[in-house]
Amino acid sequence: MAGLTAGLAVGILILLWVNDERSFDSFHKNGADIYRMELFGGTGASKQIWPLIVAPMGPLAKNELPEVVDQARMCDNFWTFHYKYREKSFANEKADFTDPSFFSMFDFPLVEGSASQPF
8 A cells, every 4th residue: 555655646746747847938939849959068978968059050050951940049147247328337147148039039028128129
């Protein structure tokens, strides 16, 4: 009886975990057509998958592969940047950089502005 109970509990936990993993970003209208490029490096036991690629790969894929409709690159801000606009200046450690096409590919709600003219 204990084995059956443990098996059912583990099975339910796995189903809940899979359901949670499949629920992320499902609100994007073109979600089924959006892919993430990754870098495979190393050989044998040292083979690794990195969640990044070199910057020119996105535009190259868009220009060379007819299947690629659009591309958007994102880059983390690894350092603190100081911004200045007119008389205001501030530092931000939680900023990312992206291409303008990001706003037409994804359906994230914007706090201000429009997706067609994000910058």
